[in-house]
Structure formats: C-alpha cells, structure tokens
Amino acid sequence: xxxxxxxxxxxxxxxxxxxxxxxxxxxxxxxxxxxxxxxxxxxxxxxxxxxxxxxxxxxxxxxxxxxxxxxxxxxxxxxxxxxxxxxxxxxxxxxxxxxxxxxxxxxxxxxxxxxxx
Amino acid sequence: xxxxxxxxxxxxxxxxxxxxxxxxxxxxxxxxxxxxxxxxxxxxxxxxxxxxxxxxxxxxxxxxxxxxxxxxxxxxxxxxxxxxxxxxxxxxxxxxxxxxxxxxxxxxxxxxxxxxxxxxxxxxxxxxxxxxxxxxxxxxxxxxxxxxxxxxxxxxxxxxxx
Numbered sequence: 001x002x003x004x005x006x007x008x009x010x011x012x013x014x015x016x017x018x019x020x021x022x023x024x025x026x027x028x029x030x031x032x033x034x035x036x037x038x039x040x041x042x043x044x045x046x047x048x049x050x051x052x053x054x055x056x057x058x059x060x061x062x063x064x065x066x067x068x069x070x071x072x073x074x075x076x077x078x079x080x081x082x083x084x085x086x087x088x089x090x091x092x093x094x095x096x097x098x099x100x101x102x103x104x105x106x107x108x109x110x111x112x113x114x115x116x117x
Numbered sequence: 118x119x120x121x122x123x124x125x126x127x128x129x130x131x132x133x134x135x136x137x138x139x140x141x142x143x144x145x146x147x148x149x150x151x152x153x154x155x156x157x158x159x160x161x162x163x164x165x166x167x168x169x170x171x172x173x174x175x176x177x178x179x180x181x182x183x184x185x186x187x188x189x190x191x192x193x194x195x196x197x198x199x200x201x202x203x204x205x206x207x208x209x210x211x212x213x214x215x216x217x218x219x220x221x222x223x224x225x226x227x228x229x230x231x232x233x234x235x236x237x238x239x240x241x242x243x244x245x246x247x248x249x250x251x252x253x254x255x256x257x258x259x260x261x262x263x264x265x266x267x268x269x270x271x272x273x274x275x276x277x278x279x
Contacts, residue, residue: 023162026191027155033244057162057180059187060252064244088180095255096248 001028003035007043015081016045021054024062024089033065040069046078053084063096070101079103145212153194153204153223161190161208165219168210172278181256182217182276188249189221189272195245196234197225197270216258217276224269231262 004019016039020032036048048069052058070080081103085093090106093099149164151157162183169179190206198204204225211218228234235250253260259275 023159025155025158025187026195027158029244057183057187059184059191060245060248061191063248068244087177088184091177091180092184092252095252 001031003032005035005039007045008049010047010049013047014043014045015047015049016040016043017049017051019051019054023057024055024065025057025059026061029061029065032062033068036065036069040073046073046076048073048078048080050080050082051084052082052086052089055089056086058089058092060096063092063098066098066102067096070098074101081105143213145210147210147212149208149210150205151208152202153198153206153225154202155194157206158187158190158194161186161206161221164208165210165217168212169217174278178276178278182219182274185253185256185260185274185276186219186221188252189219189274191245192249192272193221193223193225193270196228197223199226214278216278219274219276220271221274222269222271227266227268227270228262228264229266231264235260235262 001020001022001024003021006017008015008017016036018032018036018039020028022028024032040046040048050066066080066082072078073080082093083105085104090104093102093104098104145168147164147168149161151160165182165186166179169182190208193206194200194204204223207220207222209220209222235254237247237251250260253272253274257274258277259273261273262270263273264270
C-alpha cells in the first residue's frame, strides 16, 4: 500500500495528513497503523487527517486501525477527520459507529448509505 | 411434465435431460484453497466479485458480500490459525438464481463459545473491534458457524439474490 504523508495547516493547527491507496484490509492494516504512529511521533501532531480518495475498500481490520488511533489521540485532545471516502468506506464508517467519534465528509455518491446501516 | 417432454425424456440416450440438465444449468460451484496469508483475503473478495460479475446487482449488494467474505476469511487467518501463514483456508461458492452460498473453512484452533464470539466487541488483544461477525450478520441473510475446538471452523454465509 502506497501512503503519502504530509503536514497540513487546517483550522490554525498542524495536521498529520495521510493519503493511503488501495484496499484497507488485514494485509495493509499494519502498514497504515505503523505509518500513522510514526508520523504522529515524528511530527508531534495530535490531529490526524485521513484522505481516503484512493481507498477502494475497507473492512473491520481497517476500521480497527482508525479506532485504535482515536483511542490514543482522544485523551491528548486530538481529533481524526476522514475525507473523500467512497460509498463502501463511508457506509462502514457509519455501520461501525466511527462516524460518531470522527469527522467524516460526505462522499460524492452516497445513494445507498443509510445511517446505522 | 407434458407428453412432449415425456417423450423426449424416454428418447434421451441417458438421463441427463430429466435428472441433470435443469440443475446443471442453473447452479455454479467454485472451490478455492489458499494459504492463510493476509494477501489472500483480497483474492477471496476478487473470487466472489468475479463469480457475480454477470449478475444484475447493485454495487452496494456486491460490497456487502465482499465485506462479509473479507471478515470470514480474516477470522480464519487471525483467529483460526492465529496469524500462522502455513494453514489452509478452503472456500466454496455455490451460485444459483436465488442465492449465493459461501462456505469458508479452516482447520485452526476453533471457537470454544460461538455465541460469545459472535457478539460485537468481543475480540480482545487486537484492533479489529470484534466487528467481523457483526458485519457478516448485517450484510448477509444467514450466517451459520460450526466449530470444533482444536479442529477447525466452518462459516456458511447465505445471500439471497434478486
């Protein structure tokens, strides 16, 4: 999985910005987890911005990485935002309840997404 | 059966017309065995996508089946084989007009308490949120789990197709 990492300014704060590409399942979850943890440690950021424009699929292994990072960042006053999720990813973010603790923008096509499944 | 059908049946050199043909033409069966390696989870998803490619279904329906398969195969590797990549996962797919049945079988450590394992957020010591069975249950019409501790687990996923 290719992951672009940057620091971006948003709302007067420094955000660790990551743009992974491909499918987020158990084969890629560890790499994403490691990249986020290293990026946060190196940059000192507590704000995490995940751009999922190039993520085509997610399952519980991928969602677990997000929840794990939320649990580490929340006590430090950190935040996670997710942008450009496709309909499949968006739907699972809702089905898992992660939309309640993370900021998620609407995908361009979200016809079949219903809250709570 | 009308008389015409009857006569073609009697004239048939073998029993295929009556006993085999209708079943044969409507159902497709595919079996796949693969090592319990994480990269094969994508292969399992690809298989169901490929089998369903000719079917008229929404992208959302296909995504649901892909998630359920992903969870079943991930469970076999992570729980069944405890992330040991030397195990074998067997996947069988049966496709008919009405439904798709996917069987995922492993010969791993098995599940002691299936009821507990199927509850959300039961999984400990990992970050998968215990959502595997929750997703299988919400996205498929029927989920059956059979397991013998230290012998293996078989998950049967059924999805009705319109």
